[in-house]
Amino acid sequence: MNGSGTQLGVRRSTPWLFLAPYLVLFITFVAIPVVYGLWMSLHNWDQFLPEKPWVGLENYTQLFTPGSAKSAPFWSAMKATAIFTLFSVPLLVIIPLGIALLLNRRFPGRSFFRAVYFAPYVLGVAVVGILFRFMLDPNIGAFNYLLSKLGFAGDTPWTTALPWAWISLVGMTVWWTMGFNAVIYLAGLQDIDRQLYDAAEVDGASRWQRLRHVTVPGLRSVIVFVITVTLLASANMFGQAYLTTQGAPAEKTRTAIMFIAEEGFQDFHLGSAAAMSYVLALFLMALSAGVFFFFRDREEAR
């Protein structure tokens, strides 16, 4: 069927015709930018100045030179991204699973609950961002007021000091996307063979044991999917920090993406921004590879 490339009904050009529309988009907006971005990163690139002097690897080396103007804020931003990812991913992997288990049986109103928990994702990050900016405001926010009425401290600086700002950002992200992950888990749960559960019950397994030995293994690929998607989403977090904390306090919640965008568009250093994005990309690719590696190993061990 290969070799000369002829099959029934396929002219040589047919595959290319099928691919063409996509390839036009792909080449213009994916393939070329990857190379172009690299090219930009080797220059001092201000889009509004006619000259863009070549600087070689300077945009990269200055990130690794302690004490340089860019290295401190860059690594601080990377650290912010790392902190956020570290705390949000486990919560967004485990809590939605719990919710999915809660919803995983037929009972009246189930689709209502499912819809309610999913709804914030449909609202969009902008609505959620401004809503929480308002509710979590340390002075006029409803949340602090509620806390004070319940007898707790009513003046926690949820959006203006650490570690509260992190708790706020992680919390609102969980509120926003928990339903999304839960829905994916629900579908995965429904794919697990009922008979496996019955067999386990016959063996006298407790609920917890059933969870560990039937549910979780049955959800393996879904869990990997959720972890990967959530990991990448968290590492690319921008909207929540931009709208709710504005990077405060003192830019400590300014994520890598925020900083790169500021560097490129506000400070007009597109070359430096491009270089930073490549460094971030390397980290993310290593992270994704790590996740796949970690889970693939286990499977072979079985």
Next chain:
Amino acid sequence: MEAATAGRVPGRRAGRRTSRETLRWIALILLTLLYVAPIVWMLLTAFKTEEESALTPPTLLPTEWSREALDTIFSTSSQTPVIRWFFNSMIAALGNGLLVLLTAAPAAYALARMEFRGKRLVFAGIVATLFVPPIIFLAPNYEIVEALGWLDTLPAVIFPLAASAFGVFFLRQFFIGLPKELEEAAILDGASRFQVFTRIVLPLARPALATLFTLTFLTNWNDFLWPLYVLFNPEHLTLSPGLGLLQGANATNYALLMAGGLVASIPVLIVFTFAQRYIIEGVSRSGIKG
């Protein structure tokens, strides 16, 4: 044997069952409150005056239901045309979704079913970019979009995002999983590849296409960073950067901010109420093939 009748044994077992059921319901209801309360709060604040929205301590219900904030949003000379932003977002997300289907489906089919020289290279190239984080594309795509004259226009938020490799990857997986017999039979009957694709394969692919469309729509709807920098004129903004605009320079009118959020949310929630089954089912299928 014992286990098989577990549900029907009265006494302690059943008692534990009902208390577990009750706990389950309590958890669900508490969670629902957690989800509904902020939306209600947003609604109540939208009807307060600017001063009342910033009071400490906050008032629960507006002392006087004011239409001030909503009037500002809806006024025609408004600097904050939230309705316009809503429509821009809608057009962008729908356009993006359709474009993805139109381009990714045939491409995925070619990669799934056809043999041709360079196929492996093309597929590898496309899949490789799945692992490239989107931030890489920010600066160069900005320049490219500018060169195309698309800055500050809706094509800028429709086309670049449609080039994502996910659609092709996802649909190819699906097409590979389809049984070949139907297609092969049609070819033997003299149908062209194109006819096989449109008459046989696409109808079978409806669930996958729906899933892809839903995911693409939601991703575009939630996109924030890119529209923030490629759109300027308030009339051309989509919801994400637009709502950020409602936060004032030196002082924020929170009633206005919440009113903007409300106006952005209501239509979405209405559509969602009717279409939630399809949307949620679309999303849930995305994780299965992984």
Next chain:
Amino acid sequence: MGRGDLTRRELLAAGAGATFVLVTGCGGSPREEITAAKFPGGTSYDGPPLTLDFWNGFTGGDGPQMLTIIDAFTKEHPNVKVKMVTARWEDFYTKFPAAISSGKGPDVAVAHSDQLPINAAHGSIVPLDDLVADLGLSESDFAADVWQAGIYQDRRYGVPLDMHPLGMYVNTKVLKDAGLDPEDPPKDRASYEAALKKLKSKGIQGSWASPFLFTGGLQFQSLLWQFGGELVNVDGSRASWNEEPGVEALSWMKSLIDNGYSPENIGQDADNIAFKNGESAFMWNGAWGIGDYGATEGFEWSLTQLPQIGTEKAAWSGSHNLVVPRNNKPDADRMQAAKVFIDFVTQSPSWAEAGQVPARTSARESEAFKKLEAQSALAEEVPYVRFPPPVPGLADVRESTLDQAIAQALGGGVSVKEALDDSAKRANQLLKFNHEKYAA
């Protein structure tokens, strides 16, 4: 090896090449184009009806006021309509050059005086020397400092519209309740600190030190000048805010928190809201507060000059300037209409009602202005207002270094000296970089 392969490779290469050429080929050389565009002479517009696109950042209380001025303008010049578009100032300065360079810029816009140099260097705005000559404007028509602030590399890039200095707002009710006289607000360090002490004894944290640019950053700059310091050296290549005056300034601000006159970790705008809610007494804020507090029902306040905490009098001020963006296809009619618009707006006394201090002397000395108590109080600062120096990119450098240092020091994580030194060290690299980049 087959035809298909070559065709594909060629196609890819051609596509890549074409897009590449397309992208890098654009851009041109803005500098030459600027000198080519000239304003037609005269002071009136007699051309065909048109609509000017007018961009600014007046998203707050000053927006509606500007719209009123525009209405008055259109009544006098019926064939020039003006369409105003606003964005947050932050976003405005990011998008302004991009819109202009892609041909979607406005016909006239407002920019702060400290943003003129970078926009001029980017070729986003055109020199206005012949425009002001046509309108017969010169330094004598304006306050000297604000007129000078519009010059970059010997050319004028902005016509000053107003000045908005930092002033001290006073919650008169809170002062009265604490037993202080609101008619006699503190004018120097000793009396200010005494007042704060008295307020504290009544349970009021009188003067909040905000870690954000609005208002802590502006407060710091005012204090820096008050203690005799400068932001940068003469040619803008080195920071000097970490020298003795800066340390004194920031230490005094920190002392407000340490002495209990201000809470810690204040959120953005929280100080403003607290002031309006009667939780504080003094608010160092810009002229825009006039509109904000004036619109707050039942709020009793007054405005006075900043107290002199340092060794000399000084007050930070910004200035809105009217600018004309570069147009790739210069249109004489639009340029003329823009000129007439600029003339009208700068002379309008009603802009002062938005809480600004008019830059034009005639507007400031008018009866209408003198009736505005609050604005007149601010106008008394005119002899000693200070503008940030015209160094391109200084605003961005300051934002990513000095502003952060202020927030860090006030947050208590770092000592004042350390924060200032560290930020200056990083700023120096950026300033040197900018200095070379924009040296053309």
